[in-house]
Amino acid sequence: MPSDHSEWELPRLRASYGFEKDVRDSDEGEGGHEFFDAKFYPYSAPGSLPVFAAISKKHVVVCRLSQPKDKDRNPCEVIRVIRDDDPDAWNCACTWTKDPVTGRPLLCVSGTNAVVKVYDVKEGKAVRALAGHGGDINDLATSPANPQIIASASDDTTVRIWSLAPAHRQQPTLCILGGEGHSWNLLSVAFHNTGRYVLSAGHDQVINLWTLPDLPEEHTDDPIMIHFPHFSTSEVHSGLVDCVAFFGDLILSHACYEEIIVLWRIEGFSSEDPPPTQAQAPTSYDPSKLTRSAFAPVISPACPAQYTRLLEFQASDCGPQFFMRFKLFQSPRHHPVLAFCNAKSKTFFWDFARLTSYFEFMATLNNKDKERSEIIERPPWLHSKSTRRPNNPNRARDPSDKDSRASNGASSDPDSSTVPGVTHDSIHSWDELYDISSPHDHALKPHKVVGVSGEPKFVGRQVAWSPGGEWCVVVGNQNRALIFQRWAKDRGQ
Numbered sequence: 001m002p003s004d005h006s007e008w009e010l011p012r013l014r015a016s017y018g019f020e021k022d023v024r025d026s027d028e029g030e031g032g033h034e035f036f037d038a039k040f041y042p043y044s045a046p047g048s049l050p051v052f053a054a055i056s057k058k059h060v061v062v063c064r065l066s067q068p069k070d071k072d073r074n075p076c077e078v079i080r081v082i083r084d085d086d087p088d089a090w091n092c093a094c095t096w097t098k099d100p101v102t103g104r105p106l107l108c109v110s111g112t113n114a115v116v117k118v119y120d121v122k123e124g125k126a127v128r129a130l131a132g133h134g135g136d137i138n139d140l141a142t143s144p145a146n147p148q149i150i151a152s153a154s155d156d157t158t159v160r161i162w163s164l165a166p167a168h169r170q171q172p173t174l175c176i177l178g179g180e181g182h183s184w185n186l187l188s189v190a191f192h193n194t195g196r197y198v199l200s201a202g203h204d205q206v207i208n209l210w211t212l213p214d215l216p217e218e219h220t221d222d223p224i225m226i227h228f229p230h231f232s233t234s235e236v237h238s239g240l241v242d243c244v245a246f247f248g249d250l251i252l253s254h255a256c257y258e259e260i261i262v263l264w265r266i267e268g269f270s271s272e273d274p275p276p277t278q279a280q281a282p283t284s285y286d287p288s289k290l291t292r293s294a295f296a297p298v299i300s301p302a303c304p305a306q307y308t309r310l311l312e313f314q315a316s317d318c319g320p321q322f323f324m325r326f327k328l329f330q331s332p333r334h335h336p337v338l339a340f341c342n343a344k345s346k347t348f349f350w351d352f353a354r355l356t357s358y359f360e361f362m363a364t365l366n367n368k369d370k371e372r373s374e375i376i377e378r379p380p381w382l383h384s385k386s387t388r389r390p391n392n393p394n395r396a397r398d399p400s401d402k403d404s405r406a407s408n409g410a411s412s413d414p415d416s417s418t419v420p421g422v423t424h425d426s427i428h429s430w431d432e433l434y435d436i437s438s439p440h441d442h443a444l445k446p447h448k449v450v451g452v453s454g455e456p457k458f459v460g461r462q463v464a465w466s467p468g469g470e471w472c473v474v475v476g477n478q479n480r481a482l483i484f485q486r487w488a489k490d491r492g493q
Contacts, residue, residue, distance in 0.1 A: 008381040010448040011484035035475035036092040038464040050466035095140040110137035145195025153186035179227025201241035228281035233291040243325040256322035261313040268295030312443035317344040327463035341460020348446035358434035
């Protein structure tokens with residue numbers, strides 16, 4: 001584990017790595033050299049070198065990352081390339097699991113042929129094919145609670161829950177989430193850490209939260225049909241939603257054209273409560289009602305809304321592109337870090353711990369009861385800046401105005417004698433990155449931006465984090481992956 005100080009470190013670009021083109025790539029046509037998904041293998045023994053898979057139209061490229069003694073050497077080693085010879089295949093999604101009997105690493109891959117192909121990565125061969133969807137499969141996810149349970153999101157507007165357990169060999173579909181949930185193609189699916197709840201989203205701008213029933217442990221002929229989610233909304237975004245994820249019980253989501261990532265919560269939802277029954281799912285259809293919830297079904301003074309937008313993160317320069325997916329690194333031992341790559345070769349990082357640390361720092365700085373002689377330590381990552389105040393109509397330009405700090409008790413005239421480097425300009429520049437006291441004033445700028453040069457511009461499709469957070473990989477067009485690293489010195493590398 002890194003030292004306390006380096007925990008604030010954000011990843012550095014280690015390599016911009018171009019995958020070697022296959023001699024048979026000429027048949028792939030437009031989009032053939034674009035990677036759409038990447039995932040790290042999550043089941044390695046502690047201390048093992050991290051392994052990730054990247055998915056293009058026809059290829060699975062499996063790579064191992066290490067820190068060579070020669071810092072100029074590429075840390076990415078290709079250890080397996082698997083080619084999909086199906087002429088109808090155009091793969092775009094993957095998720096890892098492992099063989100329930102042998103423990104061997106398995107990779108599930110899907111795309112336009114509506115089948116989930118399961119590969120034994122060590123052998124480089126497909127060992128199973130899960131069929132049942134009636135349209136393209138655009139996203140896959142593995143349950144954190146059970147590596148044998150897989151979710152798939154399809155153009156047929158349903159999410160299927162599959163099992164790779166031997167008991168379900170003849171009928172691997174355990175549950176279908178559909179019915180009244182979505183009206184158009186799905187693009188994203190995500191599990192809650194408990195494995196009990198599933199998010200789905202797509203072209204219809206709707207985000208649904210589904211509660212999974214108790215899944216059968218033995219063979220069953222007929223999958224469980226779930227027709228209604230326990231929460232549904234089309235109000236969070238105004239464009240098609242191409243990425244959703246849980247952050248604890250909160251939700252992160254991104255939509256095309258909006259150029260923001262939104263953090264929000266479902267009012268009344270807590271994974272610590274008993275899961276609601278299917279009878280509690282809101283089933284009445286009212287076209288004028290854009291949000292339905294079993295967790296806060298009645299709007300009242302005590303519960304004025306069914307969901308609440310908490311923060312927005314500025315994900316600029318995406319243009320008309322969609323299928324651009326962020327990734328949040330989450331670990332009980334480390335800071336949560338959000339990463340996203342735009343359509344102009346720039347990768348953004350946000351450290352969620354900085355948001356709460358900054359709030360606490362400013363509250364302490366402006367505490368009217370503090371002793372004048374008290375020395376307040378500025379966080380190590382909060383650098384003093386002397387910049388012009390941004391032209392923001394929501395913020396007062398007059399230094400005597402105090403509204404910009406009113407909501408968290410901060411003063412517009414900090415005591416710079418106790419905290420060197422704290423000025424009006426530095427506070428305004430910090431607010432753009434860290435201020436959560438007025439979440440609706442502005443989208444938070446990235447805490448770190450890393451760009452790569454070259455034409456055409458790199459378009460990031462998927463971000464992946466290693467299980468320990470030491471590595472971050474971004475895949476996209478140009479047959480390329482960006483390799484980021486942090487904590488190299490702390491790990492003795």
